[in-house]
Amino acid sequence: MFNNLFLISLPGGSEWILIFLAILLLFGGKKIPELMRGIGNGIREFNNAKNTAKKEIEEGIKEEKKN
Secondary structure (H helix, E strand, O other): OHHHHHHHHOOOHHHHHHHHHHHHHHHHHHHHHHHHHHHHHHHHHHHHHHHHHHHHHHHHHHHHHHO
8 A cells, every 4th residue: 555655756758848837837948057066056055064064073082082
């Protein structure tokens, strides 16, 4: 029963086309590259912040081991 419910909830090929067309109508052809660029910048900033936090935590652990 779970498998049937899971398959029903996923959009198929024709639904993806309709979703893409709706996005194209809402944002227009000129806005989509700007939207994708903004998403890319957001992902890049998130990854940079994640790496910085990881690096600071690792440096803190190394300092604790030295003391």
